[in-house]
Amino acid sequence: MFAPLKGIRVIDLTQVLAGPYATYQLALMGAEVIKVEPTTQGDWTRVGSAVPGHDAPGMGAGYLTQNADKQTLAVDLKSPQGLAIVQQLIAGADVFVENFKPGTAARLGLSFEAVSAVNDKILYCSISAYGQDGPISHRPAYDHVVQGMCGIMRSTGTADTEPNKVGAPYIDYATGLNAAFAIVSALHEQRARPRAVHLDVAMLDSSLLLMASMLTQALTLGMQHRATGNEAHSRSPSSGAFETTDGMLMVAANNERQFRDLCKALGHPEWLTDERWATPQARARHVDPLRQLIEAKMRTRSAAQWEALLDKASVPAARCAT
Numbered sequence: 001m002f003a004p005l006k007g008i009r010v011i012d013l014t015q016v017l018a019g020p021y022a023t024y025q026l027a028l029m030g031a032e033v034i035k036v037e038p039t040t041q042g043d044w045t046r047v048g049s050a051v052p053g054h055d056a057p058g059m060g061a062g063y064l065t066q067n068a069d070k071q072t073l074a075v076d077l078k079s080p081q082g083l084a085i086v087q088q089l090i091a092g093a094d095v096f097v098e099n100f101k102p103g104t105a106a107r108l109g110l111s112f113e114a115v116s117a118v119n120d121k122i123l124y125c126s127i128s129a130y131g132q133d134g135p136i137s138h139r140p141a142y143d144h145v146v147q148g149m150c151g152i153m154r155s156t157g158t159a160d161t162e163p164n165k166v167g168a169p170y171i172d173y174a175t176g177l178n179a180a181f182a183i184v185s186a187l188h189e190q191r192a193r194p195r196a197v198h199l200d201v202a203m204l205d206s207s208l209l210l211m212a213s214m215l216t217q218a219l220t221l222g223m224q225h226r227a228t229g230n231e232a233h234s235r236s237p238s239s240g241a242f243e244t245t246d247g248m249l250m251v252a253a254n255n256e257r258q259f260r261d262l263c264k265a266l267g268h269p270e271w272l273t274d275e276r277w278a279t280p281q282a283r284a285r286h287v288d289p290l291r292q293l294i295e296a297k298m299r300t301r302s303a304a305q306w307e308a309l310l311d312k313a314s315v316p317a318a319r320c321a322t
Contacts (some may be wrong), residue, residue, distance in 0.1 A: 003030025008187065010095040011036065011086070012070065013077075013110070015043045017143070017169060018203060019099035019127045020066040021176030026095070026183065033070040034089060042074060043067065066176070077108050086110065090118045095183055099127040102137045116196035123186050124198045127179050131202040141203060143169035150207035155214065155225045162227035175206040237287040238262055241320075242298040242306075249303045252316040256280070265313040266297045 008031040012023040020035075020043070027033040037043050042058060049062025076082040090096055096115055098105050105111055105126070112124045126132055129141035147153055147165050157164035179201040186197050208215050213233075217223040230241030230248070238253035253262040263271045271277055271293070276286040283290060298306060303319040310317035 001030075005184070005187075006030035008032065008095065009093045010034065010097060011089050011093045012097050013086075013105075014097055014099040014127065016045055016099075017062075017066065017172040018175040018179070019097060020045075021173055022125070022127065022179035022183070022201075023070070023097055024066040024068070025176065025180035027069040029184075031095070034093075035067060035070045035072045036075050036077075036086060036089075037072055039074045039076045042072075077110070083109050087118050090115055090122065093119065093122065094187070095123045095125065097125045097127065097179070097183070101140050102126070102128055102132050112196070112198040120196055121190065121194050122196050123183060123190065124196065125179055125183055125201060126199065127175060127201045127203075129203045131205070132200045143172045143203070146171050146203045146207050150204060150211065151214075152207065152211060155227055157227050158229040159227050164227075170210070171203050171207045174210055175201060175203045178206050178209070237283055237291040238294060242295055244298050244301060244303040244306055247303045248320040249298065249306050250318050250320060251310065258315055259283075261313040262294075262310070262315050265309050265315060266294065268293070268297070 005026055008026070010023055010026050010031050010033045012020070012033050012035040014020050014023060014035075015037070023033050023035070035043075041047055043063055045060050045063040045067075046058045047060060050060035055061055075085050077086065096110075096119075098110065100108075106114075112126075115124055116122055128137070129146060130136045130139055141149075144165050148163070150171075153163035153165055156162060156166055179199070182199045182201055186199060190197065214225050218225070228235075230250075232239035232252060232254070234252075234254045236254050238259050239251055242249050242251055251262070253259045260272055263269055271290070275282065277283045277290050301309075307317050307319050
């Protein structure tokens with residue numbers, strides 16, 4: 001089994017999603033992860049994500065999703081005995097991860113300075129909404145709050161419906177991946193320079209990384225991205241969402257080979273010699289008539305039929321699934 005982190009011990013003081021997902025990635029890579037939970041009800045997702053009638057008590061599906069393959073124990077961090085237990089764990093650990101609101105770990109006696117005093121080679125990772133310093137670092141947040149702040153909601157949906165939240169808590173997951181990547185990178189660096197390291201991973205930073213091309217255009221060109229609905233990011237008339245007889249099909253025919261193969265698969269090779277669409281530049285000037293022709297053709301068959309035909313033609317396409 002692939003286990004590059006075998007022998008690495010992680011003390012996990014995170015809850016809910018982003019932090020636990022980060023440490024879960026480390027567990028999947030072979031690390032020993034010891035999750036420390038409150039003595040009250042444990043991680044909130046044990047109960048908060050439970051599906052009534054389906055999950056065992058304290059074993060919500062949302063909890064199990066990113067906490068499998070970890071050891072767990074309940075500790076009262078506000079008691080001297082609880083702090084002593086965690087300090088003992090830290091002394092024999094390689095990584096310490098927390099996602100408290102900035103300042104909380106210090107009040108508990110578990111700041112970077114306090115933890116590195118116990119273990120001078122600890123890799124300490126803080127995960128928060130907006131980072132460990134700055135004018136809004138004190139603010140708590142969840143995925144949908146950061147979605148509102150980062151601007152993605154203004155580009156999701158259509159002009160009539162925006163702002164719209166992205167359905168999955170993708171910023172939480174991206175932050176977890178960023179944290180895991182940072183931890184693994186720091187572990188590699190520590191081979192050459194063993195020392196205590198403090199990593200600062202923020203949800204807002206992660207959300208902007210996911211919007212890198214849009215952010216760059218906004219900062220350098222002053223562009224404000226509009227909500228484009230189900231259009232492809234390329235804005236190509238031969239890409240995006242198309243209605244079929246029984247649902248929507250997502251198609252990506254951006255480059256010349258894909259456009260050529262799409263026209264042939266649709267049964268209209270003559271479109272390739274039409275001067276309006278013979279080149280990418282020409283297609284950009286005559287978007288609407290080409291789009292209308294493709295849409296009309298797509299409505300003649302089912303999504304499954306078109307998916308099979310376009311797959312055979314090596315044109316990226318997929319039905320919109322539940």
